[in-house]
Amino acid sequence: MVQTLQNFINGEFVPVTGTESLDIVNPATGDIVAKAPISSQADVDAAMAAAAAAFKTWRHSTPGQRQAVLLKVADAIEARSDEIVEAQHRNTGQVRQMIADEEVAAGADQFRFFAGAARLLEGRSAGEYMENFTSYVRREPVGVVAQVTPWNYPFLMLVWKIGPALAAGNTIVLKPSDTTPESTLVFADIAKDILPAGVLNIVLGNGATGAAMVDHKTPAMVSITGSVRAGIAVAGGAAKGLKRAHLELGGKAPAIVFADANLGRTAQEIAEFSFFNAGQDCTAITRVLVEESAHDDFVSLLATASKGLETGNADDSKNYYGPLNNINHFNEVVKVVENIPDYATVVTGGKRVGEKGFFFEPTVVDGVKQTDDIVQKETFGPVITVQTFKTEEEAVELANDVEYALASSVWTSNHGVAMRVSRDLDFGAVWINTHIMLTAEMPHGGFKQSGYGKDLSIYGVEDYTRIKHVMSNLDA
Numbered sequence: 001m002v003q004t005l006q007n008f009i010n011g012e013f014v015p016v017t018g019t020e021s022l023d024i025v026n027p028a029t030g031d032i033v034a035k036a037p038i039s040s041q042a043d044v045d046a047a048m049a050a051a052a053a054a055f056k057t058w059r060h061s062t063p064g065q066r067q068a069v070l071l072k073v074a075d076a077i078e079a080r081s082d083e084i085v086e087a088q089h090r091n092t093g094q095v096r097q098m099i100a101d102e103e104v105a106a107g108a109d110q111f112r113f114f115a116g117a118a119r120l121l122e123g124r125s126a127g128e129y130m131e132n133f134t135s136y137v138r139r140e141p142v143g144v145v146a147q148v149t150p151w152n153y154p155f156l157m158l159v160w161k162i163g164p165a166l167a168a169g170n171t172i173v174l175k176p177s178d179t180t181p182e183s184t185l186v187f188a189d190i191a192k193d194i195l196p197a198g199v200l201n202i203v204l205g206n207g208a209t210g211a212a213m214v215d216h217k218t219p220a221m222v223s224i225t226g227s228v229r230a231g232i233a234v235a236g237g238a239a240k241g242l243k244r245a246h247l248e249l250g251g252k253a254p255a256i257v258f259a260d261a262n263l264g265r266t267a268q269e270i271a272e273f274s275f276f277n278a279g280q281d282c283t284a285i286t287r288v289l290v291e292e293s294a295h296d297d298f299v300s301l302l303a304t305a306s307k308g309l310e311t312g313n314a315d316d317s318k319n320y321y322g323p324l325n326n327i328n329h330f331n332e333v334v335k336v337v338e339n340i341p342d343y344a345t346v347v348t349g350g351k352r353v354g355e356k357g358f359f360f361e362p363t364v365v366d367g368v369k370q371t372d373d374i375v376q377k378e379t380f381g382p383v384i385t386v387q388t389f390k391t392e393e394e395a396v397e398l399a400n401d402v403e404y405a406l407a408s409s410v411w412t413s414n415h416g417v418a419m420r421v422s423r424d425l426d427f428g429a430v431w432i433n434t435h436i437m438l439t440a441e442m443p444h445g446g447f448k449q450s451g452y453g454k455d456l457s458i459y460g461v462e463d464y465t466r467i468k469h470v471m472s473n474l475d476a
């Protein structure tokens, strides 16, 4: 008998009133592990009302009070790490150690960052910019924020959404992805004992639920991490109500490899940074651009390194990465590989691993052209392409010639080349001789079709604030 999941509204777990529900499937086994009902409009209304009521008080909490609350949340996340890991593993099949290190431990650290950031918001100095009138700036919370999180890192993305919004004094209605809600509900249980009722509300549901949240009159801001398609829908809905939108969307990250890079180390690291979390990462390397003279050696090293990354074992501790998140997504990734053009070659991988679960081999495709779908469109799976370039200018041109602009890297031993290329790459993040690394203090977010707004860092917290000018007449 599988458990039916509940919403978390106004500090309590409550049954969903909607009549339809979704099966939550463990993609490592294909087993149904829970039922997630789809929230009705009445459920969304109740969550919004709770968030609006809580905002009246939470907005006036001091930064120090919010810091204290967020620090308690961080401690509780660490204390309940195993529970979060198990809940998430049931929904994603991800490697447990990866969830523990990269989402739970990192999430607790990021909560501590946001706790400190609550006390460090900045503005221009107060002063008499007009004689006899004192002006000052108030940095205020925006209000109720509607948030939607994705399935690739359900817990970490929740931290990136909730942490800055709470630090700035907002209240929240959040919908987790319809395939991965369980670690979010463990977080709700943590919040139940720490946050005032109504400050955080969780509604279960699908895309229609997300649309009902965006269209609702209550939120002043909507924030999503997800696909470009979902982001465009959210931005459109937000525009109708003139709500602020914060969008962290897809990616198609290039790694530019110059012949003077340490090819062995670079191939190993590029394989690891491409196939981490089965490539289900908006910053994962998806396109390797290698200097022509190093092509043959590099592709051979990359193929060897990729083959060495395990997946598909029933014991997840033996895997470098887990399964693709769901059957539809698995079928899409299979199709991407089936549809590669005749002139391209699958150097390694290209097939399902095992018959149970949605595991897919680390796959390297060589000889593609810039206009091919596999180069231009997001795959979000363990599939990367290789192209060559002759000059620094050509490398940058190929790298920038996609609709996405989230993450990129350059690999070289020449400092000047690294600095020039990082200046010219049109992406929200550029790594030099590394990739995928993030830190709470630094911003994460893209340009172009990858969206706008920053996660993490003080910039992320500021995105959840509004600026008010107050002017006072000194003679009155």
Ligand SMILES: NCCCC=O
Residues within 6 Å of the ligand: 152, 153, 280, 281, 282, 283, 436, 438
């Ligand atoms: N490596 C974290 C990237 C967040 C979005 O997928």
